[in-house]
Amino acid sequence: MAFAPLDPVLHNQLRLAVVSLLVGVEEADFTFILEKTGATRGNLSVQLSKLKEVGYIKVKKTFKENYPNTSCALTPQGITAFEQYVAAIKEYLG
Amino acid sequence: MDKDLTPEQSLKVIESMIGQAKKSFSRMSFYFLLWGVLLIVAMAATYLLRNGSEAFSQGASWGIAGLIGGILSSIHGAREGRRQPVNNPMDRVIGWIWGAFVITMMIVIAASVSNHQDPGGMITLLTGFATFLTGQIMRFKPLIIGGVLFWIAGLAMHFTNDPLTLTALYCGSMFFGYIIPGLMLKNQEDGLRTA
16 A cells, blocks of 8 residues: 655645644734744744745734744645645554 | 654654643633632622621622723733743633633623522533633643532522622631632743743
């Protein structure tokens, strides 16, 4: 039996953590994701850019209480990719 | 945190992050503490001034408490909404529950007053309903227990007309249903903020 290939974008610890976190919320600030994932700012920025490039998340830059704020949300494409990834993982785990 | 994963590790990451998201509610302790204090004071004022002032005997203290609570809750809600680092859909569900509670409470008050009945018992039962559901959604046991206490107090209030017993039941349920869970929730929120 051939297993479905795992999405290489999501098959990375930090990117998977970000997407899993965003699945449970509608939108989250950069600082919130940073705190929950325990990643470094630089690494998180890079991984968010990758997720944005493939269209899995949308990034919104605004001002919150006079300070620049970056917030992220999953796109429908990101939700589908996550669901497919979870289904593939379940297959691997039998 | 930047490496490839085994399927087991993937599953752990997913579970852990979804668990984190589920715990990410906005700060709600303020509302329980504010309304708990205001409503206990309103009930105590109604009891103490019931023979001295016609306005208070007819429920002026509830109107004043409602006005102060409404204004402070709105200001706090608007400020927290701007600061909130995450939008959890469950926050909105909890908001709907309390919105529906307020509408139902208004109808109950209007219907009871027009029938010359005390709405206290019914409102306490409704408070139990909203508090219990909020506790279940947040998975916060003190609020769940608080909701059950409101139900017990609301039921007991239907079997007495004694003002002191009614006051004790209402204030007691507010203390154990709002104030104590509110303080415990505040401790938890402060802990999460500094973690």
